[in-house]
Amino acid sequence: MDTQAAPPAGAPRSVSIVADVARSGPLRAAIAAEPSLHLAAEAPRFAQLVVAAGFPGDVVLLAEEPGHPLLAHARTAVAAGAAVVVQADVQGELLQQLEAVGAVVLSHDVSADDVAAEVVAVRRARRGRGAGRPRIDALDRRPRLSAGERRALGHYAQGLTTVQVAAEMGVGYETAKTFLRRVRAKYAAIDRPAGKRAELIVRAEEDGIL
Numbered sequence: 001m002d003t004q005a006a007p008p009a010g011a012p013r014s015v016s017i018v019a020d021v022a023r024s025g026p027l028r029a030a031i032a033a034e035p036s037l038h039l040a041a042e043a044p045r046f047a048q049l050v051v052a053a054g055f056p057g058d059v060v061l062l063a064e065e066p067g068h069p070l071l072a073h074a075r076t077a078v079a080a081g082a083a084v085v086v087q088a089d090v091q092g093e094l095l096q097q098l099e100a101v102g103a104v105v106l107s108h109d110v111s112a113d114d115v116a117a118e119v120v121a122v123r124r125a126r127r128g129r130g131a132g133r134p135r136i137d138a139l140d141r142r143p144r145l146s147a148g149e150r151r152a153l154g155h156y157a158q159g160l161t162t163v164q165v166a167a168e169m170g171v172g173y174e175t176a177k178t179f180l181r182r183v184r185a186k187y188a189a190i191d192r193p194a195g196k197r198a199e200l201i202v203r204a205e206e207d208g209i210l
Contacts, residue, residue, distance in 0.1 A: 014040035014057035015119055016082070018049050018073070023063045023087075026112035034116045046073040047168055050158045056082035059119050062103075063087040066094060072159025074103045079201045083122045087115055142207055143186035150209055152179035156197070157204040 015037055019027055024042060031037045040054030046064070049055055060077035064070050066088050077084045084103040087110060098105050104122050106115060145153065148169070155165040166176035187194035187203055194203050203209075 012036055012038040013059055013120070014038050014054060015059045015061060016041040016049055016052070016055050016057045016077075017061045017063070018043060018046050019061070019063035020044055023112075027061065027063065027115060030112035030116035031119070033113075034120060036120055037116060046076075047155065047158060047160065050076070051154065056080040059083045059085060059122060061085045061087070061115070061119060063115075066090045068094075069159065070094070071097050071101075074098055075101050076157065076159050076201065078102055079198075080205060085115065085119055085122055143183070143190060143192075145183060145186065146179075148175075149179045149183050149186075152176055153183050153200060153204055154209050156180055157201045157209070 013036060015031055017024065017027055017031075017039065019042070021044065024044070028039060028042065031039050040057040041049055041052035043049035043052060046062070046069070049060075056077050060074075060080075060082045062070060062073055062077070062084065064073065064086075070086065070088060070090070071094060074084045074086060078101050084101070086098055086103050086105045087108060088105070089108045090098060090105060095105060104118055106118060110118075148171075151169055152165050155168050156162070160168065162176050162180060163173055165180070166173045169176060183200070184194050192203060194200050
């Protein structure tokens with residue numbers, strides 16, 4: 001996988017963290033103690049982090065429980081152009097999938113200081129914003145999405161299922177499904193394919209929704 005070097009020593013790397021209360025304190029302190037790092041955003045849940053002003057930053061640190069949502073979060077962070085460090089006890093197929101998307105995986109018992117050191121060293125996958133993907137600025141090439149459609153797209157592009165999108169928005173499943181169907185139709189109408197989740201992530205990034 002092509003990679004790009006970390007920023008120069010004089011340019012602190014911005015870090016976004018997902019961690020519960022027990023882990024966020026030590027991680028925050030370790031990042032604050034490292035001169036080459038800057039904490040840009042922090043949240044206990046990925047859905048909250050992704051709408052923070054500092055997301056994704058240069059590195060996204062996912063101190064979450066193992067499972068499919070963790071993989072989806074890592075993919076979303078990479079698609080947004082960040083390097084990804086995962087701190088979780090993962091193994092087998094999930095470990096292989098995380099490493100395949102470019103994430104650095106550390107075990108749950110690695111110290112916060114060692115995690116911070118890995119964040120300093122990690123290299124970013126040459127994707128998303130890191131690849132210099134052109135942002136589409138022409139207004140006639142952006143669909144006119146309603147507030148509900150934008151929210152649904154933002155949540156779905158983070159890796160949430162349609163059921164989870166509905167829960168986050170406080171609407172019914174059919175309503176969330178309709179929002180996403182309309183989003184896809186509006187992008188298709190302007191010849192910007194968005195039939196697959198990966199394509200929706202790209203569209204959301206291009207149009208400043210992620």
